[in-house]
Structures are given as structure tokens and as C-alpha cells.
Amino acid sequence: MTIETAIKRRTWSQSFYTLVTDRYPAAKHHPPYLRALLDLLFPNSEGECAQVREVYRERIFLWAHGRRPRNIAELDRFNSGEFLNELRSAGLPINYFTRGWFDPLSCSSAPTKIILEKMPSAIRRAALREVKPVTGMEGRVYVTTGKPYTERRDRYLYTGERKAATQVEVPARSPLAQECLDTFNSTPRRLFLVTRENHQAVIDYITGTRDGDERIRRLVEAQRIVDSPEIFYRPVENSARMYCRKSSLASCPSDVRRTFVPDWTEVDLKHAHLSILARDWNLKEARALLESGGSLWDELTNEYLYKVSAEWDTPEVRDRLRQIWKAALPSIIYGQHTVDVARGLVYYADHMAAAVFFQHPVVAELLAARDDWFGERGGINAQTKLELSEKISETELELLYPIVQMFRDMKRPDWHIGLYQYDGCSIHFARRKESWLPRIVNAVNENARRLGVPTSLEVVPLTTEYSGPKPSFKKLRPGQSGKGIPADFRRPLHGFASYTTPCDRTPKITVTKWRYDHKENKWCRGTRKIRLATIQHDLEELAKVNPGAVGKDE
């Protein structure tokens, strides 16, 4: 079957996917391109393509009567679908306008525009770049891509590919690492069907738990995973960990992952970082805590709730606190300034959380040991940080190695390693989970004991739920403060200024400035354009936060 007949029949199948990707190989490397292609090929179809359209709906701008949204209010109406319904009921033609997605060879930000009227032929021409550039708004077509495809092909690559091309191939660090790598990459995971089966559930889950930008991001990510679910790891330059390049199950949030592959069992080294350092830095408090089977997160949470109020003791608050502690500990280990960590704790929780954290004997001991360690090596700098992270990541892999060994020596494939998560694994048991799981746990625990690391493998309960975006201590600036545990601390910084398109009609201020060109040895004129709308928006935002600041300076 050819693409043309498939289009005629308006059918969707895996074979059609293959047909399209065979003819337009670029689509493989740029899934949104393919999704948009399919969306346009099947404008009225149901089922799978309707799902696709739903995923991208919020990103497709409507442009009727040859005009695009002129201001934010219009854009919001477009996005809400209200405008679309109005047009439909009036029986007006609807064209799609997308920005930046149809040119897989350019950078993601290239404002390539396509206005499609006759869908199939326009798509074909657009994909093959047969259309000559047409500028101006009046024409019926359609594609402005600057230089022809053939000229551009050699010079530009899709960002992912370009990065891959310039990236240095790094060999595995050790035979052990090489063996793990081979095992991870040669495991058949049969993800294609599983991810497809659960795609609808994932869409529902994401729509139910996220909103706004994050929802779109997650939905698109989910679509990518369904498109090409396989996972391949590779060694990287500055760490013993192995990463996968594209978006995959390994890089999506754990709650979404659990919806995607509900059958996988996740195992995790308990307090991996802390236990490795307990051995390497000889931390007595930490060792005592870990060997007694206690959890630092629980201790900190209990202490905090005891000091604040027992009424706060709900599962949600406990979950949130756990996340906050988990973010704070690596910061301490990797040499972040205590003031910054304290500020983060105050921001995400409150002063009591900071006090409880720093007063805990394990944290205090860790802090002292950290300062000693970095002090011996000439202070906290990029070099020493790298050294530390390499040391830790090597030990992590060593600790998990028995799982790889067991998998390799297994006679019948009862289970396989779904994901390698640096300090844990996701395992899919096809059968005999009851007998295999304890054996795996025992092997790893025995290995940890032999290495002198006071940790153990624990099975992560699948009940963990989404509890808001992760705390990050890096981006906090002085002066930010929180009250209690905020339900939502996300603060959009740029608002909607970014929606303006290159040829919009919003007023601009042009600032001309002179610069000295050292190559040409002469003064040149440089211009800088600022959108008035952007400035106004920024000023409004600033006025909300700090009323005194606006008006003093131009």
C-alpha cells in the first residue's frame, strides 16, 4: 500500500506509520513533525488521531480569514476552542497555523510557517520542500522556509542530531560498566505494545493531575514515548552513570511512569548517597541510623511535625516534606552553601524545617565531613565536585551489579530489567515474582554488606502519588520567602510575552546603538528591537510585586 491509498482510505495503522517514516525519514527524528502530519492527514478521524489532536490542540493556533491572533486576548480565545466553535457554526473555512514544527532540519526555534489549505498535497510538498518560498500574507500558499531544502540539509541538523554529531563518544569506564551497558541495551523490553495499551490511561492521568504548560509538556512527552518507547543507555563524560538521550520512560516523572508500566516493580537502594558516604567518610551517626533500619526522611518529618503541630500530620504533608528533605541532602553533599540550603528550606517549608534539618545529628555530621573532604582537596570547586560525583556514581553501579549478574546467568527469562535508575531498577517479572524478588534483594544486600556500605534494597510501593513540582534549591534568589507549605509554588516568569509571532503588528521600539567591529576596524550600527507589549507586560508584573519600582527608571 502506498501513502496515497492510505490517505484515500483514511485508515490509521502501524503500517501507515511505517510508510510515512520511510518516505520522510526526518519525521522519525522529530516526532511532533510526524504527529502534526498525521493530524493534518486525518483532520476528522476518530480514535487514535483524535487523541493526537487532543494532545496538540493547545499548541495549534487557528488562523481564519488569513489572519493570526493579534493580541493575547484573541490568542486565549483561540486556545480555549470558543473561537473554533464560532467559526464552525458560521460555516467558515479553518486553516491550521503552526510555528516551528514543520521543519525538522532547522533549530526548534526557527519561525518556519506553514499555512495549509489542501492538506495532503501541501503536506507532501512541504515535507519534500518542493514549494518555493512565498512571502506575504495574501497568497494562498503557504510555506516560507527561506532557503531550499537541499541547500540547507548539509549545514543544519535537527538540534538533537547536531548535538549527537558533535558529542564525543565516551567509552565505558570499566569492564563492569561495559557489561552493565550491554545488558541494559540488549534487553528486549516489549514496550511498544504496553505503552500503547496504557496511553489513554496516561493521558487521563496527566489531564487529571497537571494543568497549563506542564500538562502540555507531559502529554507531548507521553506521545513521544509511545512513538518510540525503546530505551538505550550510553556512557557519559563526567559521570559513571549511564544516561539515555531522548525522552523516555527513564526521564518522565515516576507517577506517570507507573501509569505507563503498572506491572513493573521498582527497587531502590535505601539512602544510596548517604550510605556510600557513610563508608567513605566514616560517618558514625549515619551508619548507626542506617544499620538500625531507620529512615532519615521519617526522622526529620517526625521531628518537624512534633515541633510544629500534630494537626499537620497528613499523608500529603509527609510526602511533601519527604521531597523537600530529599532535595536538600544532595545539595549538602555536593557542597552547596548552607545559607542557600537553609533559604530553600524556608522557602519550600518554613524556618522550623530548616532548624530541624540542620540540627539533626546525621546532617550535622555529614556537613562537617563534607567540609573536611573538600578542604583537603583545595576547597569546593568544579573539579572536586566532579571527583566526588564520580566516586559516588561508581559505587552505585557496583552495588547494583548483582542484578545484572543474575539477569545474565538466568537460564529462563523470567524477568528483565526495565529501567536502570542509577540507584535502583525497575524490573518486569513475567513469572515467579515471589521467588525471584527475595533472591534479588538478598543478592544486592549481601553485596552491599561485602562492600561495607550500610544500605539495602527496598521495593518501592506503587502508591506514591503526584505531589506537585519538585523543589529545587538552585534557582532561589535572596528575598523570596514562603509561608508554610505552599500548595503551588510555581511562578511563571515570562507570562505570555513569548506568544508574539515574528510578523505580528504589535508596536516595537527600535534602539540603535553603535558597536566597534574589531575585524573590520570600523564602527557599525547595530539595532535592537523591543516589543512594546513585552515591556508593558513586564512593567505590569513588576508593579504587582514591587509598586515602588516602576516609574523611577526608564
Next chain:
DNA sequence: ACACCCTTCAGAGTAGAACT
């Protein structure tokens, strides 16, 4: 701290229309 990916922004350069 280390990775990964994606989007936006500002600047530099360029083509062509409009103007002098």
C-alpha cells in the same frame, strides 16, 4: 552535583520594499 530535552530570547546578518 551530574546528565538529559525543549523553548525562548536577543543579536547578527540579509533581502527587498519604500523612500529620498
Next chain:
DNA sequence: AGTTCTACTCTGAAGGGTGT
């Protein structure tokens, strides 16, 4: 013919997100 203005292309950097 030269100048100015505008829209457009392309790039690297920055900053957003994620994982451990």
C-alpha cells in the same frame, strides 16, 4: 543610486523542565 525600514532567518546562550 543610496538610505532607511521592515520582516525574516539562523545561531548560541540562557533558562525552563526532568531524572538520580
